[in-house]
Amino acid sequence: MGMKSETKFEKLVTFIKDLYPEYEKVPLHAPVFLGNEKQYLSECIETTYVSYVGRFVEKFELEIQNFTKANYAIATVNGTSALHIALLMAGVESNDEVLTQALTFVATTNAIKYCNAEPVFIDSEREQLGMDPVVLSDFLYKNARIGDDGFCYNISTKRRIMACVPVHIFGHPSRTTEILSICNEFNIKVVEDAAEALGSYEGANHCGLKGDIGILSFNGNKLVTTGGGGMILTNDKELAERARHITTTARVIKQFDFFHDQLGYNYRMTNLNAAVGLAQMENISKVLSNKRKTAQLYADFCRDHELNFFEEKTGYTSNYWLNTIFLKDKSERDEFLQYSNSRGVMTRPAWTLMPDLPMYRNCQQSKLDVARDLADRIVNLPSSFRSNE
Ligand SMILES: Cc1ncc(COP(=O)(O)O)c(C=O)c1O
Incomplete structure (x- = not known):
């Protein structure tokens, strides 16, 4: 792992831990029970x-x-x-x-x-x-x-x-x-x-x-x-x-x-x-606005640290269920997955493409180069409701 990406990963992992001080091991998306x-x-x-x-x-x-x-x-x-x-x-x-x-x-x-x-x-x-x-x-x-x-x-x-x-x-x-x-x-x-x-x-x-x-x-x-x-x-x-x-x-x-x-x-x-x-x-508005704030914090952090964060485009509103970044390639993605998960921050890649699963191998398909590229580079970041917001 290059020095530069290690520093970048370290900063992101520290940032995520600060976002979620209530968790010793930060989950990807934990359920919350706020009401009745x-x-x-x-x-x-x-x-x-x-x-x-x-x-x-x-x-x-x-x-x-x-x-x-x-x-x-x-x-x-x-x-x-x-x-x-x-x-x-x-x-x-x-x-x-x-x-x-x-x-x-x-x-x-x-x-x-x-x-x-x-x-x-x-x-x-x-x-x-x-x-x-x-x-x-x-x-x-x-x-x-x-x-x-x-x-x-x-x-x-x-x-x-x-x-x-x-x-x-x-x-x-x-x-x-x-x-x-x-x-x-x-x-x-x-x-x-x-x-x-x-x-x-x-x-x-x-x-x-x-x-x-x-x-x-x-x-x-x-x-x-x-x-x-x-x-x-x-x-x-x-x-x-x-x-x-x-x-x-x-x-x-x-x-x-x-x-x-x-x-x-x-x-x-x-x-x-x-x-x-x-x-x-009964608490959905609270949860959605909490998650939007988290997405904004991720967006700001990523902008300042040369990380590519997915943001909603004009005309669309995302619930930011799982916040998403794109790394350079599969090898950088795997390095970050390894780095973050071994430090108590749960992150995960996108799914294996469907035609790469044994039961769907022979299905008809269009060209799939964008899906393949996205699958190689996507990492989902912890996105639970933050109780300290
Ligand atoms: C895109 C997508 N489709 C379908 C499902 C199936 O939903 P369930 O797990 O409730 O059966 C899920 C999630 O779990 C999903 O993420």
Whole structure:
């Protein structure tokens, strides 16, 4: 390691430790419980409403609707199940193809496979770190055509391309408006993976609501957590009703009988999880503004120390779920990961690109040089709520 980068790394690690004096080992993103979590959980236990019946699921859904301005929100057991159902609601069937990005968390791609559909990987762009609308458009113009039935088909595989899943990675909104207009041209549904993007906006629109359907995650490392949980967001009433039905085993209430009118899933969130989520939502403004301040402090520090920090661009609002820097190359990235993690500051790289995972090795893909370059250089920095703010 060169002298210069060692000094730079040392200063950054010291800066991070000063940001988070409350932690001996600074985590990447720790959950915080600032309000009524315990009280609402006790209420569940005292009333015995711990499972699918109880007041918290509906209240939590309403809270998410109010916050995101979605017409409908359906709570699920996790973000992955929300994605699975969202894809089914978008009409994805066995042997269809679904476009997504190579640089994402594995759950995005797994959900496509759960529908027995084939993922196709598109490159990322540097502005917002999401799917590149230009590469998407080139890919479709070269490889797709609209069939007599009005659907889009992949010329070489002959499979129907039914949906596209852009992802707002680390909470930074992707260029959904452009992606949407290309997909509309090719009659492809857009399912937004906004798992990491609660509190992120493109213009005035909350992420997850530009496309046909979107999803959120409330996993323990997200800025609002329910332990495990997810949410389907949509403005379409009919779609929302179908999603609610299919996530509750497709049960039709007929007095005493158990009757299920189609293949359903046991994907509904429990009252216990929703109780935590509701309490968390009561403090969301506080959490978001705390995280924005942290991002600003990182931005200022990085500017003064020749470090390349990702900042939101005009027209986009990021929740700065995970603050992100770009190092020079993979070897500098690995040196910093080693340096910081061995000194009690948890940092991590971006995900392995999807086609580099064994189960997705043979999937069709666009050129992926930007995604590959980003994956080699990205480091996520500790981004938890700071209690000393
Ligand atoms: C981009 C992305 N998609 C999907 C998921 C899946 O969410 P969950 O872990 O709640 O199933 C996550 C996170 O965990 C994610 O980061």
